[in-house]
Every structure is written in C-alpha cells, then in structure tokens.
Amino acid sequence: QKEVEQNSGPLSVPEGAIASLNCTYSDRVSQSFFWYRQYSGKSPELIMSIYSNGDKEDGRFTAQLNKASQYVSLLIRDSQPSDSATYLCAVPAMFGNEKLTFGTGTRLTIIP
Amino acid sequence: NAGVMQNPRHLVRRRGQEARLRCSPMKGHSHVYWYRQLPEEGLKFMVYLQKENIIDESGMPKERFSAEFPKEGPSILRIQQVVRGDSAAYFCASSPRGGGQPQHFGDGTRLSIL
Numbered sequence: 022q023k024e025v026e027q028n029s030g031p032l033s034v035p036e037g038a039i040a041s042l043n044c045t046y047s048d049r050v051s052q053s054f055f056w057y058r059q060y061s062g063k064s065p066e067l068i069m070s071i072y073s074n075g076d077k078e079d080g081r082f083t084a085q086l087n088k089a090s091q092y093v094s095l096l097i098r099d100s101q102p103s104d105s106a107t108y109l110c111a112v113p114a115m116f117g118n119e120k121l122t123f124g125t126g127t128r129l130t131i132i133p
Numbered sequence: 134n135a136g137v138m139q140n141p142r143h144l145v146r147r148r149g150q151e152a153r154l155r156c157s158p159m160k161g162h163s164h165v166y167w168y169r170q171l172p173e174e175g176l177k178f179m180v181y182l183q184k185e186n187i188i189d190e191s192g193m194p195k196e197r198f199s200a201e202f203p204k205e206g207p208s209i210l211r212i213q214q215v216v217r218g219d220s221a222a223y224f225c226a227s228s229p230r231g232g233g234q235p236q237h238f239g240d241g242t243r244l245s246i247l
Contacts, residue, residue, distance in 0.1 A: 053235075065224070119166075121236060
C-alpha cells in the first residue's frame with residue numbers, strides 16, 4: 022500500500038513569514054511529485070510539480086525534493102492571507118498508470 | 134481555453150435513485166481520473182480511463198458504481214441505487230498523457246443524498 026503522509030496541522034503562520042509544508046512517501050520508485058492547493062469547498066489546484074532532486078522555485082513557492090529520504094516539501098515565502106488553504110501532496114502510482122495518491126493535507130492559516 | 138468541465142455542480146438524489154456525473158477533459162487531454170472526497174476526508178482515487186477503455190478501477194466500489202469514457206462525449210460516473218454514504222464531492226481530473234504529467238481538476242460535483 023503506497024502511502025503519502027503529511028503533517029495534518031493546522032499550521033498557523035504570521036503574514037509575511039515563510040510557511041513550510043512537509044510530505045513523506047513510501048514508494049521508492051516514485052518519479053513525480055505534485056503540490057495542490059484546495060480552498061474550502063473548492064477543487065484542488067495544481068501549484069507545483071517536481072521531478073528531480075533539489076529545489077524548484079516558482080514565484081513565492083519553492084518545492085524541495087529528496088528522493089533518498091523520500092521527502093518533498095513546499096515553502097511559501099512572504100505568506101499572504103490568500104495562501105490560507107489546505108495543501109495536498111500527491112504522488113502518481115507508476116509510469117503508465119498515474120492515478121494519484123494524496124496525503125490527508127495540511128491546513129494552513131496565515132495570520133494577518 | 135476551457136479547463137476540465139464537470140456537471141452538474143450540485144446534485145441531490147433520494148436514496149435508491151441513480152446519479153450520473155459528467156466530465157469533459159481539457160482540450161487535448163485523453164486521460165481521465167475520478168476521485169472522491171468524503172466530508173472532512175482526503176481525496177481518494179476511484180477510476181482511471183482513456184477513450185473507450187477502463188485502465189484502473191481498483192478504487193471504485195464493485196457494486197453500484199460504473200464509469201465510462203466513450204469515443205464521443207464526456208466521461209460518465211454512474212452511481213446506481215444511491216445510499217447516504219455516497220454523499221461526497223466527486224472530482225474529475227485529466228492529463229494529456231501518462232509519464233507523470235500533472236492532472237488538472239474540474240470544479241467537482243457535490244452529491245447529496247436525502
């Protein structure tokens with residue numbers, strides 16, 4: 022059973038600070054990793070994808086991947102109240118069948 | 134540049150009725166996935182389809198649930214003889230092909246069973 026685990030939170034971060042979200046996964050052969058943001062009552066929105074070890078930056082978001090430790094993280098710099106949402110880590114099953122296994126999500130609240 | 138289109142957005146059914154949920158993938162996308170999100174729970178995979186083929190239905194209950202993605206038209210998730218426990222948000226996602234491409238989600242259908 023492939024698993025994806027996240028800190029459930031809730032995580033509260035002051036506005037302007039860095040929010041750090043963590044995810045671990047059990048399948049060593051996983052090659053792709055995705056972060057989705059889900060506002061309450063809305064659908065998941067893809068915000069980052071990462072495929073190789075190291076950091077990937079996109080605006081205020083940085084994804085970090087360490088395949089040896091089976092760990093992927095998301096950093097949000099200069100946090101804004103609009104970043105308050107649940108963040109979902111997702112890992113595809115395998116090449117040829119990319120059904121996603123989601124973590125339970127981390128609820129993030131940015132405090133003005 | 135339309136995204137993944139799902140309808141209806143909200144669906145109310147009485148116990149024992151049938152629910153039909155529709156999903157049109159993004160233009161150029163041939164892979165469709167259905168996920169279910171129960172209240173206060175995470176997203177769970179149900180079924181993965183390509184045109185006219187079910188690739189993986191391991192997450193879909195064996196009874197009452199079925200899915201299709203015909204050559205023409207949207208993908209359909211059908212739930213027969215609905216029960217209260219079927220109340221959930223059902224999301225469809227699509228991707229252009231396999232190989233680890235990210236999936237893009239529709240707005241979902243909120244199914245309520247009276």
